[in-house]
Amino acid sequence: MTVLVTGGAGYIGSHMVHALAEAGESVVVIDNLSTGFSAFLPEGVPLFIGDAGDENLVEGVLAQHGVESIIHFAGSVVVLDSMRDPLAYYRNNTMTTRSLLNAAVKGGVNRFIFSSTAAVYGNPDSVPVPEHAPTRPLSPYGSSKLMTELMLHDVAAAHDLKYVALRYFNVAGADPKGRVGLATVGATHLLKIAVEAATGQRAKIDVFGTDYPTPDGSCIRDFIHVSDLVQAHRAALAYLRSGGSSITLNCGYGRGYSVLETIEAVRRVAMRNFAVQYAARRPGDIMTMVADTSRIRSTLDWTPQYDDLETIATHALAWEERLFHERGGLGRQAESA
Numbered sequence: 001m002t003v004l005v006t007g008g009a010g011y012i013g014s015h016m017v018h019a020l021a022e023a024g025e026s027v028v029v030i031d032n033l034s035t036g037f038s039a040f041l042p043e044g045v046p047l048f049i050g051d052a053g054d055e056n057l058v059e060g061v062l063a064q065h066g067v068e069s070i071i072h073f074a075g076s077v078v079v080l081d082s083m084r085d086p087l088a089y090y091r092n093n094t095m096t097t098r099s100l101l102n103a104a105v106k107g108g109v110n111r112f113i114f115s116s117t118a119a120v121y122g123n124p125d126s127v128p129v130p131e132h133a134p135t136r137p138l139s140p141y142g143s144s145k146l147m148t149e150l151m152l153h154d155v156a157a158a159h160d161l162k163y164v165a166l167r168y169f170n171v172a173g174a175d176p177k178g179r180v181g182l183a184t185v186g187a188t189h190l191l192k193i194a195v196e197a198a199t200g201q202r203a204k205i206d207v208f209g210t211d212y213p214t215p216d217g218s219c220i221r222d223f224i225h226v227s228d229l230v231q232a233h234r235a236a237l238a239y240l241r242s243g244g245s246s247i248t249l250n251c252g253y254g255r256g257y258s259v260l261e262t263i264e265a266v267r268r269v270a271m272r273n274f275a276v277q278y279a280a281r282r283p284g285d286i287m288t289m290v291a292d293t294s295r296i297r298s299t300l301d302w303t304p305q306y307d308d309l310e311t312i313a314t315h316a317l318a319w320e321e322r323l324f325h326e327r328g329g330l331g332r333q334a335e336s337a
């Protein structure tokens with residue numbers, strides 16, 4: 001009953017591995033350490049350094065560890081990069097998953113949980129966005145994930161494999177116990193930038209667009225704490241284990257905060273008044289993205305624990321402070337990977 005976590009040394013994947021290990025699950029990780037850190041894994045969890053699309057590697061791991069379920073996080077996640085290099089995204093996201101699924105089908109794995117994204121919706125006609133809303137991705141990143149969803153649907157129809165595709169909204173925060181968090185250097189995500197500013201690593205934060213037709217003029221996002229997201233994966237696994245059929249679910253709280261509100265929350269918890277500069281809109285940004293969460297709440301046994309922006313900001317800040325002091329260690333690890 002082993003669970004394979006691809007990308008298990010990365011931001012969300014490492015939270016997942018800790019949660020699974022804590023729950024007494026047998027876990028094994030494949031990660032190429034391109035953005036992950038082996039130090040993020042709990043003691044005793046086997047790590048295979050390599051690509052989730054390396055079928056020989058995956059087949060060996062599946063057989064050796066008796067894998068029954070795969071939770072697939074490995075992939076590329078930067079929207080702007082995907083616009084500059086779409087083929088890299090179709091390779092790292094779509095093609096890698098195709099190879100992983102091929103190995104999974106051959107190896108008799110019949111449960112698959114996939115990290116999808118709200119980016120599959122593009123600009124929604126209305127919010128909150130339900131899963132049946134039209135999918136019109138604005139970036140190769142979103143398209144690469146949507147293509148994978150389509151592939152999963154077809155594979156599940158043809159083989160003895162059931163899946164849950166979780167469409168993540170804005171994942172943020174860090175492990176409340178401080179073990180893991182977002183350590184990517186040069187990250188572009190709002191909460192990460194804000195806590196970097198709050199810890200003095202940046203002189204200021206730019207607000208990309210204050211002229212949107214929203215209450216305060218800035219964009220609105222549905223932030224979900226990474227630990228709640230991980231618990232949704234555990235609930236999805238339980239759902240599949242108890243015979244649930246394949247399904248696609250939005251993963252958010254169903255509540256939006258503006259960029260300015262988010263920055264204010266970080267200022268409040270940090271008790272530091274870092275500089276905020278109003279800047280031009282960022283190309284490709286969606287104005288308002290909020291999940292309709294009815295389906296996930298009625299399908300999974302999932303009760304969020306950290307549905308509070310200040311809590312998310314507090315955990316992100318605590319992690320950032322720790323990282324700031326330990327940056328040398330993590331940096332060396334990345335270089336030697």
Ligand code: UDP
Nearest residue numbers: 188189190191193206207208219259282285
């Ligand atoms: N944002 C911002 N300044 C930053 C980073 C992000 O104003 O330094 C805004 C961005 O324009 C968007 C929102 O914050 O409206 C969320 O962006 P993020 O990159 O965190 O996630 P996305 O929703 O684009 O996936």
